[in-house]
Amino acid sequence: MITPPFLKAEDTVALVCTARKFFPEDAKPAIDLLESWGLNVKLGTTIGLDNFQLGGTDSERAADFQTQLDDENVKAIWCARGGYGTVRIIDALDFTNFKQHPKWIMGFSDVTVLHSQLNVERVASLHSIMPFTVPTAPEEVKETLRKALFGETISYIIPSKNYDVKGTASGELVGGNLSILYSLLGSKSAISTKDKILFIEDLDEYLYHIDRMMYNLKRNGYFENVKGIIVGSMTDMHDNEIPFGQNEVQIITDIAKEYHIPFAFDFPAGHQSDNRTLILGKHVDFEVNEKEIKLQFI
Template sequence: MSSSIAPPFLVAGQRVALVAPARKISTAEIEPAMQMLRAWGLEVVLGESIDAAHHQFAGDDDLRRRDFQHQLDDPAIRAIFCARGGYGTARLVDALDFRHFAEQPKWVVGFSDITVLNSHLLRLGYQSIHGVMPVLFGQAGGEAAVESLRRVLFGEPVRYTAPPYPLNRPGTATGELVGGNLSLLHTSTGTSSQASFVGRILFIEDLDEYLYHLDRMLLHLHRSGQLAGLAGLVVGHFSEIKDNVVPFGQTVNEIIHHYALHYDWPVGYGFPVGHEPDNRALVVGRAATLTVGPRGSELAIG
């Protein structure tokens, strides 16, 4: 069983909010998501950060913080969907007050830049959802991702599989899920948003990074001792990865394998998590079981 607190699952008729704690976004861009959420029986409200703009941000830091705080404090809001990622969530998190949230926890949904919130909430002892965001609800090939989000929000179990991969390390691990975007996990180190990996199944993904950047981040997690106590490792999508003119010499998965060799926990590559249309929802803080064997990998989330 998970020791972190799960907010109540959603039921039809409840109210949910869409906010933008990072990059700016328009109402038109999230219209497909609003239609889908209404089809699930939910009432949708838009935060003041939607359609706001301050350079690349969805309003200045104070507006985005104020909007997110309002949704945290409003007891009628049962889930907060972060409309998109980009950059900016970490600029707000230390100024947020979770006292009212603690009295009546609610689901916070997002990935990528929202990893800092997933991690921060887990540090505080609460579960959240690493899953597809409203800006991406209408993308081709994303139907399974959206359906997985619906399932976890409404309390249905999910189970994901990945095909066999040469670098997989067989074994079985059970523990709470922790993780998300590798860059955000790396930059959360030493902050109030750093969640422990000890005894947990870590999942990682990233977008638009250089191979040597990924190596440097994994090296830091290794040198700082954060990988030592893992129960297992789930490797998701690493998308649009770049190399230098002089090649780094290893693929992303080879880089990950290089550091995994220092430990004995099971590793499963190729899970549908990250910056691709097939981005299945994971409940950060929820107990899960990772099984890696000759026929591939499976991640079961209760």
């Protein structure tokens, strides 16, 4: 696994749209944050483009992202917001030069398309807040991104719940948004979970959708050789008029329990204000005990 160089003062971070549109006036909180860390900011050409929901046409978004990938003065790329659209450009991107001169790519939600492709390319990336979510992110959450970018140690200890499954595991951390991982199955961007710790989270889904996606991952062998599962926020779940009969914890537990691995729920990452940075592609030690959930990046 290739770890991009950590940032230092005066390095440049590019802001781009790979999915939904984002405007320069909305970027100010993110720009102020990066500049407070001593970094320079470059706005990609897609910041301010308006193509219905998207930040520019597919070709415009692909061209902007490719420019930032190939610009050796840009040391990190921060995707402005999620939504939908990254999958429409992923096959137009060339990571050849990027792998020779890697840089951090940051974001969550729809950015899981990029995280997954980067894992296939064997380059680490950051599951983190985005410029769109900076205004609602607590200071301690922003600090986790700064630490990850500058190469400082990050680890997390949170209280465990009685429905977590206890145990310890070590492996490479992979994953992201469940709906995106589901949508990438069978494609060249699909990740391998063999001997890895899988992180999943989601937003605004029906409970039966969660069940269907989990069963599809199971049938594709996602859980057969995984070492552990971390479930982040499952935000704004919906049910039908006739209830599905299980909540998201019960759905995931019923599928995962046969594999006899540790798994934990309500980890502070995903579609919520407490969205702490995860280094995808990094080796972690994962422990769930009676009192705590521990995640240590090695």
